[in-house]
Amino acid sequence: MNIYDVSERAGVSIATVSRVLNGNPNVSEKTRSRVMEVMNELGYTPNVFARGLGLNTMRTIGIMCSDSSDPYLANAIYYLERELRANGYDSILCCTGTSLENKRQYFDLLLSKRVDAVILAGSKFIEMEEKDNAYLIDAARDLPIMLVNGFLDAPGIYSTVCDDHSAIYHAAARLIASGRKRILYLYTSRSYSGTNKLQGYKDALRDGGLPIRPELIHQCAKDLHAARSLLLSLAAEGLEFDAVMTSDDSLAVGAVKYAHARNISIPEELAIIGYNNSMLSYCTDPEISSIDTKVEELCITTVKTLMGVFGGGDVPGKTTIAADFIQKQTTNF
Amino acid sequence: MNIYDVSERAGVSIATVSRVLNGNPNVSEKTRSRVMEVMNELGYTPNVFARGLGLNTMRTIGIMCSDSSDPYLANAIYYLERELRANGYDSILCCTGTSLENKRQYFDLLLSKRVDAVILAGSKFIEMEEKDNAYLIDAARDLPIMLVNGFLDAPGIYSTVCDDHSAIYHAAARLIASGRKRILYLYTSRSYSGTNKLQGYKDALRDGGLPIRPELIHQCAKDLHAARSLLLSLAAEGLEFDAVMTSDDSLAVGAVKYAHARNISIPEELAIIGYNNSMLSYCTDPEISSIDTKVEELCITTVKTLMGVFGGGDVPGKTTIAADFIQKQTTNF
DNA sequence: TCCTTGATTGTAAGCGCTTACATTTATTCT
DNA sequence: AGAATAAATGTAAGCGCTTACAATCAAGGA
DSSP: OOHHHHHHHHHHHHHHHHHHTTOOOOOOHHHHHHHHHHHHHHHHOOOOOHHHHHHHHSEEEEEEEEETTSHHHHHHHHHHHHEEEEHHEEEEEEEEOOOOHHHHHHHHHHHHHSSSSSEEEEGSOOOOGGGGHHHHHHHHHTTTTESSSSOOTOOOOTEEOHHHHHHHHHHHHHHHHTTOOOOEEESSSSSHHHHHHHHHHHHHHHTOOOOOOGEEEEEEESSSHHHHHHHHHHTTTTOOOSSSEEESHHHHHHHHHHHHHHHTTTTTOEEEEEOOOOHHHHHHSOOBBEEEEEEEHHHHHHHHHHHHHHTTOOOEEEEEEEEEEEESSSSSO | OOOHHHHHHHHHOHOOOHHHHOOSSSOOOOOOOOOHHHHHHTOOOOOOOHHHHHHHSEEEEEEEESSSTTTHHHHHHHHHHHHHTTOEEEEEEEEOSHHHHHHHHHHHHHHHHTTTTEEEGGGGGSOGGGGHHHHHHTTTSSEEEEEOOOOOOSEEEEEEEOOOHHHHHHHHHHHTTTTTOOOEEESSSSSSHHHHHHHHHHHHHHHHHOOOOOOGEEEEESSSHHHHHHHHHHTTTTOSSSSSEEESSSHHHHHHHHHHEEEEEEETEEEEOOOSOEEEEESSSSBBBEEEEEHHHHHHHHHHHHHHHHHTOOOOSSSOOEEEEEEESSSOO
């Protein structure tokens, strides 16, 4: 079942069939409808390979994410996939893990699949060392690269980011305004967004007239038990704090567990603010105030930007989306 | 950059190049290594379209899941993707939602992409009405269909399922043995696995000498707040229960919240058992005893079976994997 | 040495589609 | 009406690869 069968049955040439397939306007309405009719009759579907060979595009976008089981990324994948499909594109997904080696390898694999663009979901794809991003900058000469919540300034690379800095800044400012003096900050990584968040925290303290104490800033594995343990041992060492802000909800869950373990009342004695407003932040008692980073909007914008790039439009290299603070039960201002 | 460039540079014909590309044994070692060398030199990657056109396979598997943001499915996707890739296959992902209409449409889309097989992740793909599954049975004549945690008995359809019945059965039996008399059962859907779970619950009650009370069996949306509300209103109506079993962790989280709201002690006054042992079950305080359905093993087996099918081996239509009960803090036996 | 055989390599015909260019048909203008 | 122009359709040459079949080569046996 191929284009020849259709052309024969419809009494036209394969070129004409191909034209109606591709929406070419140079086909009379009569012929078009006749051909469509035959296609339906025969249940014809064009062969993607042959099509790809000719057009050298597969209408497929590669999506890379470091870990699809992270609720934040899982959501992002869902929305990206939905938006792409709504625009007539398929997605092929790669879960890369975090090793640079792997990320590169998967990236090449996507390229070899002749995807029309690559979307990197999550901030884990921008490396600290500039040279480690060279492969992206290089590849961006040949096809658009979209960063969801990551930023790299290079032609052909488009970023959609959440305004992490101001999200954390304002949340911290509100904590300070409500009288918190010793705000602990827990972060998972020094990625692009991680750096912004941390800076937001520092700026808020500075503007709020509070000292920036290194002993209140800690890195922690993205794992609730790790966060709980860390807090317990910090407290055991005598560190005092009346609020915890985290770069990820999972750490905030750990903070709630820490408070429960020590019988500390939330939010009276300890305020807690998570990040991403994921399902995790709703699981605990009390439920965790968190920052909604608008994943859906982020993804919609990313895809819209990509379509703009495909359409040859003039498209901004970076789009910033504002986050929302979601007040739940671990804060009281 | 194509096969001709390589063949020219290596001083052989394109057929020979193609042969080394496909691991054809009829190539002398000397030629093979020479060609490989040239490929590396030129950084040659075969064009998937042309290849697909010739081979009529894309080495790509379609994965359908109803909702990638469900932690259980997100995990499944991760493992499936990993295993497929390890076997040299790519995956193209479709998040279908739950409407039959959509599922069918996405399925057709995958077929039109000429995927080599389709994996349906999750039990949401088998419909109650037999006729609604006809499209799967039909399609299975042309390509393998793999069900992860779903079952449909038809040629070309292969199922890997968790032994939900006995998982629930044994968990319930332990509750009963430890003296619980009124075990509430909350379920989300009457899918294949949903039905098995419910049956496991009923069988355990029966074998444990407990009556099966319809007022203790309730359907509930897969949402922790819905579960919490449902329990609160049931309790308000005077229903008594000393244990809650659920078909999904999210409902169990709701049960913990219910207990907190009413100041009921866990597990003394109320035992709770979740299902899937997902991250959610670790978020609450106390952490929820749950059933590990071995997603990873399920996925590994699915892919292994699929490779068996491709290899023409004799492959069982259904493989069952045993679940594990994970004792945490909401049970005390 | 010459033929047979098996191993290796080459030739060329597709695979199903797109598209530049050629051709035919319809339309408009004088 | 007939030429000039525009619209619709057809022809055929790829796109880069696989593979059946043909051709070549090396080695062993008579």
